[in-house]
Amino acid sequence: MTSQCDQTEILDATPAGISRAGTILRGGGLVAIPTETVYGLAGDARNPAAVSAIFAAKGRPAHNPLIVHVADLDMALALARPDTTARALAQHFWPGALTLVAPLRDGHGLAPAVTAGLNTVALRMPAHPAAQALLAAFGGPVAAPSANPSGQISPTTAAHVMAGLSGRIAAVLDGGACPVGVESTIIGTDDTDRTVVLRAGGISPEMMADVLGYMPVPAQVTSITAPGQLASHYAPRASVRLNARAPEGSEVWIGFGPDCAGADFTLSAKGDLAEAASQLFAILHKADATGRPIAVAPVPEHGLGLAINDRLRRAAAPREI
Ligand code: TXA
Ligand code: MG
Numbered sequence: 324m325t326s327q328c329d330q331t332e333i334l335d336a337t338p339a340g341i342s343r344a345g346t347i348l349r350g351g352g353l354v355a356i357p358t359e360t361v362y363g364l365a366g367d368a369r370n371p372a373a374v375s376a377i378f379a380a381k382g383r384p385a386h387n388p389l390i391v392h393v394a395d396l397d398m399a400l401a402l403a404r405p406d407t408t409a410r411a412l413a414q415h416f417w418p419g420a421l422t423l424v425a426p427l428r429d430g431h432g433l434a435p436a437v438t439a440g441l442n443t444v445a446l447r448m449p450a451h452p453a454a455q456a457l458l459a460a461f462g463g464p465v466a467a468p469s470a471n472p473s474g475q476i477s478p479t480t481a482a483h484v485m486a487g488l489s490g491r492i493a494a495v496l497d498g499g500a501c502p503v504g505v506e507s508t509i510i511g512t513d514d515t516d517r518t519v520v521l522r523a524g525g526i527s528p529e530m531m532a533d534v535l536g537y538m539p540v541p542a543q544v545t546s547i548t549a550p551g552q553l554a555s556h557y558a559p560r561a562s563v564r565l566n567a568r569a570p571e572g573s574e575v576w577i578g579f580g581p582d583c584a585g586a587d588f589t590l591s592a593k594g595d596l597a598e599a600a601s602q603l604f605a606i607l608h609k610a611d612a613t614g615r616p617i618a619v620a621p622v623p624e625h626g627l628g629l630a631i632n633d634r635l636r637r638a639a640a641p642r643e644i
Pocket of ligand 2: 477
């Protein structure tokens with residue numbers, strides 16, 4: 324059922340593996356867990372030592388708050404007070420790739436570092452069956468940022484998690500490749516109480532329009548509304564060139580759509596955005612392993628293309644260090 328690797332246990336997503344993961348969480352340890360979006364680095368959100376260990380394992384700056392994962396809407400409502408619009412979105416899209424930022428409720432019990440001192444908390448009910456089983460067995464809120472060293476490419480397989488965090492966390496629960504492949508969409512409210520998108524993700528504005536009656540727009544980003552959204556992120560070691568219709572020099576070329584025959588990798592040969600999202604991080608990991616500069620073909624700026632282009636722009640952004 325388990326194997327050891329640099330003291331990080333690899334657990335199968337079986338009842339026995341999920342039970343072991345729950346035991347580790349209850350003891351204040353960290354377990355990387357599969358979700359439908361990306362792997363998360365899970366710890367007990369009420370335990371200050373566990374939360375502090377998450378920041379330490381990732382090398383994450385303390386000002387960047389964590390997403391809290393819940394088993395159901397009731398658990399979310401014990402922690403926060405989402406407005407009626409956010410509740411309607413949760414009712415429609417949970418379990419799934421949607422995170423709500425909502426005001427904290429008095430007596431929430433979360434470790435203060437989870438929210439980095441903000442008076443709001445980010446909440447999500449994941450759809451992956453192994454994550455759901457673990458949350459139900461654990462019975463409390465679980466803080467889980469993406470299970471990668473801060474600033475690096477997000478993990479969509481247990482092997483990606485091990486490549487970044489092996490030896491720094493107690494275990495990884497191996498639930499296979501994450502089907503959505505990009506992180507959740509984060510929604511919040513602006514200062515006129517309008518619902519806005521803080522981070523593009525697995526639920527597109529077009530999908531939310533079916534519930535809202537309008538397409539929510541991106542927030543005007545400030546350090547307070549989206550603390551983790553400003554820096555270079557998802558950064559491969561190599562440089563990344565966007566909107567590349569052909570490779571130049573030694574570049575490894577990532578294609579999208581039928582016009583990219585001859586690409587080294589393709590996000591989706593048929594130009595399907597859901598397929599491209601599900602492949603994005605795995606292909607960035609593989610392209611980076613070649614050690615060559617990376618060039619990426621244009622991806623349309625609608626639907627899941629918004630999340631894909633957001634991640635690509637940040638992969639290509641100048642590094643801060
Ligand atoms: O799909 C996902 O959302 C994955 C899986 C594991 O659930 N998690 C994830 O977590 O992407 P992370 O930590 O990599 O990204 C969380 C983002 C950060 O950009 C953080 O700044 C933002 O959520 N965030 C968390 N709490 C917030 C808050 N109260 N207000 C605004 N942004 C918040
Ligand atoms: Mg992340």
